[in-house]
Amino acid sequence: MAGTDAKGEMAHWRRLPGAIWAIGFVSLFMDISSEMIHAVLPLYMVTVLGTSTLTVGIIEGIAEATAAITKVFSGALSDWLGKRKLLAALGYGLAALTKPVFPLAPGVAWLIAARFVDRIGKGIRGAPRDALVADLSPPELRGASFGLRQSLDTLGALLGPLLTIVFMWAFSNDFTLVFWIAVIPAFVAAGLIIVAVKEPKREAPLRKVHMPLGRRELRRLSASYWWVVAVASAFTLARFSEAFLVLKGQDIGLSLALVPVVMVVMNVAYFLSAYPVGALSDRMSRARLLVIGLVLLLAADLVLAFSSSLTGLVLGAALWGLHMGFTQGLLATLVADTAPAELRGTAFGVFNLITGVVLLAASVIAGLLWDATGPRGTFLAGAGFTLMTLAGLALLEARRRRNANGAATSTEGEQAPENSR
Numbered sequence: 001m002a003g004t005d006a007k008g009e010m011a012h013w014r015r016l017p018g019a020i021w022a023i024g025f026v027s028l029f030m031d032i033s034s035e036m037i038h039a040v041l042p043l044y045m046v047t048v049l050g051t052s053t054l055t056v057g058i059i060e061g062i063a064e065a066t067a068a069i070t071k072v073f074s075g076a077l078s079d080w081l082g083k084r085k086l087l088a089a090l091g092y093g094l095a096a097l098t099k100p101v102f103p104l105a106p107g108v109a110w111l112i113a114a115r116f117v118d119r120i121g122k123g124i125r126g127a128p129r130d131a132l133v134a135d136l137s138p139p140e141l142r143g144a145s146f147g148l149r150q151s152l153d154t155l156g157a158l159l160g161p162l163l164t165i166v167f168m169w170a171f172s173n174d175f176t177l178v179f180w181i182a183v184i185p186a187f188v189a190a191g192l193i194i195v196a197v198k199e200p201k202r203e204a205p206l207r208k209v210h211m212p213l214g215r216r217e218l219r220r221l222s223a224s225y226w227w228v229v230a231v232a233s234a235f236t237l238a239r240f241s242e243a244f245l246v247l248k249g250q251d252i253g254l255s256l257a258l259v260p261v262v263m264v265v266m267n268v269a270y271f272l273s274a275y276p277v278g279a280l281s282d283r284m285s286r287a288r289l290l291v292i293g294l295v296l297l298l299a300a301d302l303v304l305a306f307s308s309s310l311t312g313l314v315l316g317a318a319l320w321g322l323h324m325g326f327t328q329g330l331l332a333t334l335v336a337d338t339a340p341a342e343l344r345g346t347a348f349g350v351f352n353l354i355t356g357v358v359l360l361a362a363s364v365i366a367g368l369l370w371d372a373t374g375p376r377g378t379f380l381a382g383a384g385f386t387l388m389t390l391a392g393l394a395l396l397e398a399r400r401r402r403n404a405n406g407a408a409t410s411t412e413g414e415q416a417p418e419n420s421r
Helices: 002-015 018-038 041-047 053-081 085-098 108-136 139-170 175-196 223-238 243-251 261-281 286-306 310-338 341-373 375-420
Strands: none
Touching (some): 018 085, 018 108, 018 139, 053 108, 053 341, 085 108, 085 175, 108 139, 108 341, 139 175, 223 286, 223 341, 223 375, 243 310, 243 341, 261 310, 286 310, 286 375, 341 375
16 A cells, blocks of 8 residues: 555656756755855854844845735736746846855945845746746646645755855855855756746637736635635734744754754755645645644644753754645645636735735734743744634635535526426
8 A cells, every 4th residue: 555655656746747847946946045145144244244233134124025025016927928937037047146246245235235136036036936837737736836846945945054054164164155156056046947947838718917916807816815815814923934943942042053953953844744745735625734734833833832942942843844844835736726827926926925924024923922921922822823823714614615505505406497397
């Protein structure tokens, strides 16, 4: 039986289109490059350039907000043009071009500009890339496709900091040399999407999209889509920034050298679970898997709230990574499932903007709670938000079933006269 399952899983991998694999490796290489730089950029700005931590925080906040806002317009533009690869390649290319600025920058102003343009590139590519994955993947393999891309993306986020640690040690903390090394995978990613990914032709039945962000087009996004956005927003409110996992490590007395272990454990669990869960979602209820992901988040919050040992921290970080693997690719799959094919770019853009704003709010709330009540209060609040999300999900699922049963009953009533003839 186990052999049969293994063969089925291998067949699942082989059936994924080559372009999906290519997009996954594009994400992998760009994340390696970005994380190699971001792992030491704040330290470089503070210790080498003398920048204040407040300035670092402001730069990061503006950069992420810029990326979230740009995603909406790039997604809508990809629907209007009917060309997703063009915008995705532009976004990756723009990000690659900013990477040499980091080792060459003579001062903070250049780094701010490079970080800003890099995040614009991320915003430009995000929604069109996700819509392109949906366009390229067969419906029966959509969950596996998003799971694979998410898994390879997470592997890049894991390898980037690890490579930075190795190179910083090997080259005696030479920031500039590490930044130059990070340029290489960025240009590999940009070249890969240009050469290895071919966009499918727009199908004839798909209508031309006019004013994607106009009221008329937004009305075409179904109630099911907005249900996904609502659930994702509630879930995001419960899932604040992973930075608080690092702070928890510091709180229990972990040395500065060992604090990054928290993120390594989380990303390993995320990487190992994202693809299997995506593949599984093609064969069973996606809502049920989402519930499992929320239960894993609840468990992670409770473990982190009450644990004061390294073992508890590692377990909490692993549970956190598993919940990410069970939910992030799945939510993207649900967006693709519920949005009209010609409006997928807009759908992903709106989804990313709303959840990005909610994540910012959640992290601010978590920070205020951390200052007021400490780690326990913060993670218990996360557990409370998770329980609220689970309750809301149960109510929405019950409503959906009632509506489905009502529609079925109505159909049977309409068919009865026909049968009596």
